[in-house]
Amino acid sequence: MSITYQSQDTNFSLKNRRLISQWIKTVIAKHNKQLGNVSYIFCSNSFILDLNQKYLNHNYFTDIITFDYCSDNIIEGDIFISVDTVKDNSTRFNTNFNDELLRVIIHGVLHLIGFNDKTTKQQKQMRSMEDEALSIYYNNAD
Numbered sequence: 001m002s003i004t005y006q007s008q009d010t011n012f013s014l015k016n017r018r019l020i021s022q023w024i025k026t027v028i029a030k031h032n033k034q035l036g037n038v039s040y041i042f043c044s045n046s047f048i049l050d051l052n053q054k055y056l057n058h059n060y061f062t063d064i065i066t067f068d069y070c071s072d073n074i075i076e077g078d079i080f081i082s083v084d085t086v087k088d089n090s091t092r093f094n095t096n097f098n099d100e101l102l103r104v105i106i107h108g109v110l111h112l113i114g115f116n117d118k119t120t121k122q123q124k125q126m127r128s129m130e131d132e133a134l135s136i137y138y139n140n141a142d
Contacts, residue, residue: 004039009047012083014040016141020102023137024109028075030136031113036069036076038112040105045084061085064104066111079108099134106133 003021005014014020028035045061052058052065063085069076081104090100110129111117117126 001035002037003035004037005042006039007042008080009044010042010083012042014042019141020105020137023133023140024106026136026140027106027109027133028113033073033075033113036074038076038109039078040108041078041080042083043080045082048080048082048085051080063089064108066108068112070112075109075112077108077112079105079112081105081108102134102137103130106130106137109133 003024005017007013024038025035048065049059049061052060052062055067056065061082061084063082065080067078067080069078081101083101086101086104087097089095090097093100095103107126107130110126110133115122115126115129117123
C-alpha cells in the first residue's frame with residue numbers, strides 16, 4: 001500500500017513527499033478508509049488534454065483527472081495533475097503555487113474517498129473538505 005509520485009511530459013518534481021504522503025494517509029484514515037495504491041502523475045497541459053479527450057470526451061485543459069480504482073474501503077487510483085494549469089490557477093485565484101498544488105493533490109484523494117463536485121452543493125462540500133484537509137497539513141508542517 002503506497003503513494004507514488006511521477007512526472008510525465010514535464011520536469012516537475014514534488015518537494016516534501018514524505019510530509020505530503022503522511023498528510024494524505026491522515027486524511028484517508030480520518031474518513032475511515034484504508035490506503036491502497038495511489039499514484040500521482042504530474043504532467044503538462046498537452047498531456048492532460050490528451051487524457052481528457054481520450055477518456056472523458058472533453059476538449060479542454062483541467063488541473064486534475066482522477067481515475068478511481070477503489071473497492072470497499074480501500075482507496076486506490078491514478079491522479080493526473082497538470083502542473084501548467086495549477087500554475088495558471090494560482091495566478092487566477094491569487095494564491096501561491098504550493099497552496100494551489102496542495103489543494104489539487106487532496107482534491108483527487110477526496111474524489112477517491114467519495115466526494116463529488118458536480119453540483120453547487122457538492123462543490124461547497126468539496127471546498128470545505130479541502131480546507132479542512134489543508135488545515136491538517138499546515139498544522140503538521142510547523
